Amino acid sequence: MKVLKFGGTSVGSVQSILSLKSIVEKEAKKQPIVVVVSALGGITDKLISTSTLALQHDDNWKYEFDQMVDRHHKMIDTIITDTKKREDLFNTVDSLFEQLRSIYFGVYLIHDLSEKTQNAIVSYGERLSSNIVAALIKGAKWFDSREFIKTERINGKNALDSELTNKLVKNTFKDLPHISLIPGFISRDTDTDEITNLGRGGSDYTAAIIAAALNAEVLEIWTDVDGFMTADPRVIRTAYTINELSYIEAMELCNFGAKVIYPPTIYPVCIKNIPIRVKNTFNPENEGTIIKNKINDDKKPIKGISSINGTALITVTGLSMVGVIGVNRRIFTALANEGISVFMVSQASSENSTSIGVREEDVEEAVKVLNEEFATEIEDGAMFPMHAECGLATVAIVGENMKHAAGIAGKLFGTLGRSGISVIACAQGASETNISFVVKSESLRKSLNVLHDSFFLSEYKVLNLFVCGVGTVGGKLIEQIRNQYEELKDRSQLKLNVVGIASSKNVILNRDGIDLSNYKNVLKTSELSSPEKLKEAILGMNIFNSVFVDCTASKDIAALYQSFLENNISVIAANKIAASAEYDKYVELKKTALKRGVKFRFETNVGAGLPIIGTINDLRNSGDKILKIEAVLSGTLNFIFNEISSEVPFSETVHRAKEKGYSEPDPRIDLSGKDVVRKLVILAREAGYRVEQEDVEKHLFVPQEYFDGSIDDFWKNLPKLDADFETRRKILESEDKKWRFVAVMDGGKTSVELKAIERNHPFYNLEGSNNIVLLTTERYKEYPMLIQGYGAGASVTAAGVFANIMSIANI
Template sequence: MKVLKFGGTSVGSVKSILCLKRIVEKEAKRQPIVVVVSALGGITDKLLATAQMALSGDELYKKEFDAMVTRHHQMIDTIITDPKKRENLFFSVDVLFDQLKSIYYGVYLIHDLSDKTRNAIVSYGERLSSHIVATLVKNAKLFDAREFIQTEHKNKKNVLDSELTSGLVRKAFEELPRISVVPGFISRDEHTGETTNLGRGGSDYTAAIIAAALNAEVLEIWTDVDGFMTADPRVIRTAYTINELSYKEAMELCNFGAKVIYPPTIYPVCIKNIPIKVKNTFNPNGPGTVIKDKIVNDRKVIKGISSISGTTLITVTGLSMVGVIGVNRRIFTALAVNGISVFLVSQASSENSTSIAVKDSDADEAVNVLNDEFAKEIETGAMFPMHAESGLATIAIVGENMKHTPGIAGKLFGTLGRSGISVIACAQGASETNISFVIDGMYLRKSLNVIHDSFFLSEYNVLNLFICGVGTVGNKLIEQIKLQYEELKLNRRLKLNVVGIASSTHAIFNRDGIDLDNYHEQLKNSKESDTSNLRKEVIGMNIFNSVFVDCTASKDVSALYQEFLEHNISVIAANKIAASSDYGSYIRLKKTALSKGVKFRFETNVGAGLPIIGTINDLCNSGDKILKIEAVLSGTLNFIFNELSASVPFSEAVKRAKEQGYSEPDPRIDLSGTDVIRKLVILTREAGYKTEINDVEKHLFIPEQFFNGTLEEFWRNLPQLDADFEERRKNLEAFGKRWRFVAKMEMGHTSVSLQEVEKGHPFYNLEGSNNIVMLTTERYKEYPMLIQGYGAGASVTAAGVFANIMSIANI
């Protein structure tokens, strides 16, 4: 035989209760079954709320009562087609409603709502629904759970008398009907005969008690989800159904907030080794979750994550606690006597403090109870008054295989730390099935997502990107991400989730991801935005595994890096300003990234997609010392000097560089050497030398006056230089030499200048807008290292930024 329990959502609507009918009648063809039902969805809350209204003398309780009657009547009218059955059911239901109406009226008249009366009122939900189900399902027999589910009053609670109840259940079902219907949740006090209940979720418990007493083949819990999920799907969209759980794992998940089944449900069936199946009433063909003793070939280290929001941490502390036996006994006894549940305990090895986690709703009473218990010690100063910290959340990661896998706790806390999440208290039992910890409640969503992602409970590793700048580089980057998106998901299990895109005037944000097919249209229709709003949105989203990608040349945007890094947001910059600004700011950015466990990457600041900075880092990190750097770092200037010929004067070469997108919109930025100087400063710093922009010796090739005035004046005056450049070019050609604008660093001394290079020099045959860097180090002294390639252009720069993103994803 089987026991099937149907929750409130499974009987709460016409659609769901008809699904119940199909499931039950199909199962009954195979074997006898016991069906345990909850009240119609939401009715239990409505019963209690209406009682409170009656207690306060609010006559609107009558309206609420009538609404409950109407809801049940409408359901009966819709689902019971046989006139005689419908008439009999209406009679039975109305008798119950008449009783309930009288009880409410009594509460209203005498303004008293005792526990006895409240228990009686709340029992009507299941009593009503069980009558409806017993009539709806063919050949079903209705039982009254109060005849065999017996409780006794202990510690202010109704506690099941297991031995008595088991015997009564076996007696009640001695002759087992094909289909038995039992109201869940409700019970009776064995001494007084009063109606009691098994607490919220008690219908699950009723089903488990019956299953254990009757040695059922299986206990099926039918609800509105497909089973236990790896995490709350409302918080983690990538959460999925767990196929199998052990009893221990299920118990741990239930105790820490997973609302799939009521925690006490597991014990009665566990000791009888009866499996539990969690199934979806609306998806009966789904596999659901099976809970059993042993799981074969179980390789998952972590099975699921659960959490409790609304946590208060109370710390009991004092020097008198050290070495004193019985302090913890007093703590827990005092709380237990007052009906306060503690769900996490953390104690220092010095024994001078014990921290306990309780629900926020119990916090004030718990503090008062403990202050009273230790009043004498507090008065003498041997102990301090209780310290309570609210607004917290408790998270548990659960999995029996954790005990066979070293380093789980280290990985857990390292992952949280890199995301800027501090652990306030933690607890881990010797069984290692559950690691629980307390955090600031504002980081709950972020914590759940980063843990789910880190422990591969998610189908994909997710990187959340904020992209600032939608010019040539930004657009190319987004295009490359879009093209690689499916490939990375398929072969790397990596999901690049673009959650923010900002231009200089507008911005859009969506933590679930932005549609990259029409982001231009979304940006155009969005509200205006500035750097202040950008900072607020990026930090305020508080999203895990987040990366800010700067594809602008904005000083204001680069000024945001420090705060982003402090909030554990990695930064990737195509923008050169931050890495070449004052040395103190540069070092602070690097140190902040290191201390926070996030990344500050700016490989494309020099050489676009060429691996120049990374190579210098690798050399220095391996113990080599950079002695000299010689480089052609401006693709724009190299293009200009390669274009020069008898038929292409200097002014025309500059114009071509702008037209083909190699130069800045204002070419004077390139011609002044500013861009090259910034790049040289960055390389010198990465090589381990302290330098500032003003330390670089500048030997420019254009008179200073050409950099003054408007851009129009510059273009008008530029041809004045053509004759001089042509004469110098002819002389250069006669000697078989070429011009290269060279950046140089030697033992920390830096300079930029236009140099003449001969045939055979590594820089001589440098084509187009290519860059080249020659590194002389202690290891590469006789034969310097050369890095050469395409060093300009939106596509290669975007590819370099993409490579930086991938390097973070690989961590």
């Protein structure tokens, strides 16, 4: 035989209750079944809130009561088609409602709502729903669970009288009907015969008690989800159903917030080795989750992540606790006597402090109880008054195989640390089935996401990107991400989730990801932004595995990097300003990234997509020393001096560089040498030298007056230089030389200069907008290392930024 329990959502609507009927009738064709049902979804809460209104002498209790009557009447009218059966059911239901109305009216009159009365009130939810389901299912026999589910009073709370209940269940069902229908949750006190209950969620417990007493083949819990999930799907969109769990794993997940089944449900069936299957009433074909004693071929170290928000941590501390036997016994006994549950304990090895986790609603009473228990010690100064911290959340990773996998705790805390999540307290049992830790409530979502991703519970690794700048480089980058999205998902199990896009004026933010096919139109009508607002919005999202990608040339945006790195957001910059700013600020950015365990990457600051900075870093990391750098670092200037000819004057080459996207948005940055100076400073710093922009010796080729005034003045005056350049070009041509704007770092001394390069020099045949770098090191002294390739262009630069993103994703 089987026991099937249906929760409130499974009897909460016409659709669900008809699905229940179909499931029960299908199962009844195979074997006898016992069906346990909860109250209609939301009715238990409604019964409680209506009793509160009556207690407060609020006449609205009558309206709320009539709403409940109306809901049940409509359900009966819709699902019961047989006239006689419907009439009989109405009589039964209306009789129960009349009793309930009388109780409410009594509460309303005498302004008293005892626990006894409240228990009686909430019992009507299951009594009503079970009678409706019994009438709906042909051949079902209704049983009153109050006659065989018995409780006794222990420490001020109702606890199951297991021995008596087991005996009564066996006697009641010794001649088992084909379909037995039972209201869950409700019970009677053994001594007083008063109506009691098994607690919220107690219908699961009722079903487990009956399954164990009758040695059922399986206990099926029918609810509104497909089973246990790896994490809360409302928080983690990639959470998925766990196929199999052990009893211990299921118990751990239930205790830490997974509300799939009521925790006490597991024990009665566990000791009888009866499996529990959790299934979805709205998706009955799904296999759901099976909970049993032993899982075969189980290789996953952890099965799921669960959490409890609204946690409070109470710290009991004092020098008198060290080495004194019985302190912890007093703590837990005092709390237990007041019915306060402790779900986590963390104690220092010195024994001078113990932290306990309780729910926030219990913290005030718990502090009071413990201060009273240790009043003498507190008065003597041997102990301190209890310290309580609220606004916390407890997270647990659960899996029996954790004890066979080395380094789980290290990976757990390392992952949290890299994400900037501070652990306030932690606990791990010797069985290593559960590692629990406490964090601030605002870090809960981030903690769950980063752990779910880190422990491979997610099908994909997710990198959340904020892209700032949608001009030539930013636009190309977003296009590349969009084009590669599916390929990376399929090949690398990586999701590049663009959660933010900002232009100079507007911003789009979406935690679930932005549609990249239409972002330009959405951005035009999105909310206005500024660098400060952008920073606040990004930090406010507090999203895990996040990367800020700067494709602007903005000083204000570069100024945000420090805040992002301090908040564990990696930064990728095509923007050269930060890495070439004051040396101390550059060092601070790098130190912060290292300290926080995130990345500050700016490979495209020099050479667009060329691996120049990465190569320098690799050389230094391997123990080599950079002695000298010679480089043509401006793709724009190289393009200009390769294009210039008798037919193409200097001013025209500048126009062409701008049109092809090789130059900065303002070409004067290139022509003034500022761009090359910045690049040289960055390379010198990465090579291990302390260099400021002011230290670079500059030999420029365009007079200063051309950089003053507006950009329009610049374009207007630029042709005045053509004649002089043509004269000099002819001389250069006659000497078989070419112009190259060369940057040099030699032993820490730096300079930039327009040089005439002879034919036998490596720079002579540098084509188009290419860059070239010669690295002379202690190992590459006689024959310098040469790096050459495209050094400008939106697509190439965007590809370099993309490569930086991938380097972070693959860490």
